[in-house]
Amino acid sequence: MSETVSLTYGSEEGDFYMHHIKRTELFERNNHFHGTYEIYYLLSGQRNYFIKDRSYLISPGDLVFINKYDVHKTSDVGEPGHERIVINFSDKFIDKDQPLFHPSLFNVFDLPAHVLSLKLQEQLFTQTLMDKMDKELKEKAAGYETYIKLLLVELLLFSSRYAERNEAAPFEHASPLHRKISEIVQYINSNYALTMTLTGMSEQFFMSPYYMSRTFKEITGFTFIEYVNMTRIREAQLLLRESGRKIIDIADAVGFENIAHFGRMFKKLTKLTPHEYRKLQRQS
The missing domain is CATH 2.60.120.280 (Regulatory protein AraC)
Structure with missing residues (x-):
């Protein structure tokens, strides 16, 4: 077993x-x-x-x-x-x-x-x-x-x-490559509402698309697009919980240009539609 x-x-x-x-x-x-x-x-x-x-x-x-x-x-x-x-x-x-x-x-x-x-x-x-x-x-x-x-x-x-x-030792990245990927992740966390592509990000951080894709997955455990979508859905959940904004506006605010794609991705990651999620949060 x-x-x-x-x-x-x-x-x-x-x-x-x-x-x-x-x-x-x-x-x-x-x-x-x-x-x-x-x-x-x-x-x-x-x-x-x-x-x-x-x-x-x-x-x-x-x-x-x-x-x-x-x-x-x-x-x-x-x-x-x-x-x-x-x-x-x-x-x-x-x-x-x-x-x-x-x-x-x-x-x-x-x-x-x-x-x-x-x-x-x-x-x-x-x-x-x-x-x-x-x-x-x-x-x-x-x-x-x-x-x-x-x-x-x-x-x-x-x-x-x-x-x-027991004061923790200052955090040290395992390698310069780990530091670079961490910088990319921090950029995504702060700028998730912007249009993001693997090609555009690789150019911005001076890496080839193939190398960035492979090392991003290797270090974080996520593909680049998985991490971007997850970050956007997490922020959408926050807005659904804490604001009364329309769902279509929330989708746009977190970087989804297509409401249908937003709905599919939200359901995939949370097992609920945005409307179901908001309703459940208000009941709890």
């Missing part, structure tokens, strides 16, 4: 989700983003993790924190096979009106580097917390949902304090 699932609880876009899996073969996660916070803990193997606008080499004992709506994707590095635990939770799960809430809980999601490389003692502590979560979610004893919140709050507080005590 190529993978062994130890635990699956909830759904990625739900209030709380936890998934523990061990894989022995090559695996590449589809490009995605979601409206929940994500904590990723690698137990074994190595992964390349592209988050927002740069890529990281993730090793066992690394805790990764991904903010809501940040684009991310994992892919293999070296030998196939890895084991990891993923936790997703919504704003509702630890709401600011709840007694457990404290603003510092969310500091780790604003870390410049997204990654905490834990020392052995802290790895053991983190593993113990996650083992307790695993046990509670499997046994579902009375009050287990409350205990899960307590454990999650403990993990977030521990992580925030660890980040404060």
Whole structure:
């Protein structure tokens, strides 16, 4: 068997989700983003993790924190096979009106580097917390949902304090090519509403279209057009949630010249039409 699932609880876009899996073969996660916070803990193997606008080499004992709506994707590095635990939770799960809430809980999601490389003692502590979560979610004893919140709050507080005590080393790109691709991604993130083509961007950043296409995919895990479309749809979601603008105007504002193409791409990436997405957000 190529993978062994130890635990699956909830759904990625739900209030709380936890998934523990061990894989022995090559695996590449589809490009995605979601409206929940994500904590990723690698137990074994190595992964390349592209988050927002740069890529990281993730090793066992690394805790990764991904903010809501940040684009991310994992892919293999070296030998196939890895084991990891993923936790997703919504704003509702630890709401600011709840007694457990404290603003510092969310500091780790604003870390410049997204990654905490834990020392052995802290790895053991983190593993113990996650083992307790695993046990509670499997046994579902009375009050287990409350205990899960307590454990999650403990993990977030521990992580925030660890980040404060252990100042991260300045982020260094793996190579000048990684830096170049990061610059291209940052340009897309800031200028998604403009017309963008592979040829035009390759000229702007002094690369051949073929070389840029190949290295962009190699470093980010996305094709150039996948990343552009995903960035535009993510911004469209923001406008659908937070404004009353017409859908046709939103499509134009995020860079889609054709409303039908916008609709198809939105449904492909979110499984909902723009109208369905807006309606669902207003009901929640």
